[in-house]
Amino acid sequence: MINSQPAEVAASGETAASQVFSALKQDLIRGRFAAGEKLAISALKERYEVGLSPLREALNRLAAYGLLEQHNQRGFRVPPLSAEELEDISRLRMQLECMALTQAFQEGDAEWESQLLAASHRLSRANKAQGEIEQWEQAHQRFHRTLLAPCGSHWLLRFIEQLHDQFDRYRRLAPGNPEIRDRLDAQHGELVELALDRRIHDARYLLEDHIRQSWEVAKGACEQG
Missing domain, CATH: 1.10.10.10 (Winged helix-like DNA-binding domain superfamily/Winged helix DNA-binding domain)
Structure with missing residues (x-):
């Protein structure tokens, strides 16, 4: 309802x-x-x-x-699942999110840093146990939005959000992969550290790997479908 x-x-x-x-x-x-x-x-x-x-x-x-x-x-x-579509979505995410990340690092101020630390803290505390997954999903979405928020382009953020929604349809249908999940969780904290230090080249590389690892998980939806 x-x-x-x-x-x-x-x-x-x-x-x-x-x-x-x-x-x-x-x-x-x-x-x-x-x-x-x-x-x-x-x-x-x-x-x-x-x-x-x-x-x-x-x-x-x-x-x-x-x-x-x-x-x-x-x-x-409902659209069918397609490994080719997922690959296209993932590659576009890498390109657009790295572009937005560069701009966010250039424009982000102390208030953004504070918000990013708070979003990271909420994500780290979110309970991913059965029945609490939506709490984690909301904290995860908020973290990634906050990371890119200062980029200054409404349209870029809008396209990224649409790609996230398309990507998450696959990811949430895929079987869990605890080993990759642990690496992804650790990368959230690493992205915050790089943001605070404004280490854009390292951050772009890490964000690309973050999306690539998530892609590895999401592909499971196509394999089991």
């Missing part, structure tokens, strides 16, 4: 569309729907307690965002 009130009472059409867009977007990233699954409009209306018009608006937005595929006269499907 996206709220505790009937959709017609809770919000205007525009607000209801935004609410269901956010809720369905998160469910798609979390793997609540199977890759290739056709979404039934009637079931979605019941699940998210929303009318047809805002639901269709949200579905169209998600198709434009790349988290759904729209088929003429045949509704919407």
Whole structure:
């Protein structure tokens, strides 16, 4: 459910569309729907307690965002998993995030450093045990957003966030890999140290490796699919 009130009472059409867009977007990233699954409009209306018009608006937005595929006269499907697509997403992440990181190191101030330390602390304390994974996911997302926040380009950050969402759909469907997970966790702290010292070349290399290691984990979603 996206709220505790009937959709017609809770919000205007525009607000209801935004609410269901956010809720369905998160469910798609979390793997609540199977890759290739056709979404039934009637079931979605019941699940998210929303009318047809805002639901269709949200579905169209998600198709434009790349988290759904729209088929003429045949509704919407969850995109299939593709190793080639994942590779493309990962390589673009490396390029765009390293670009943003360079700009963030140049523009970041003491307030950014403080926020980055706080985000790193919350991430290190997040509980990844079963049932608490969403807490870790939120802290992880906040850390990476904070790391790149001062880059100064709204569009660059917007593209990066879209790539993260596409990438996370694969990562969250993949089997766990504790050995790589431990390395990735350690790299978060190392990125903070490099940011405080403004060691951009070392930080870019580390961020590329961080994305590459995550890619190794995410590929498991294609292998088991």
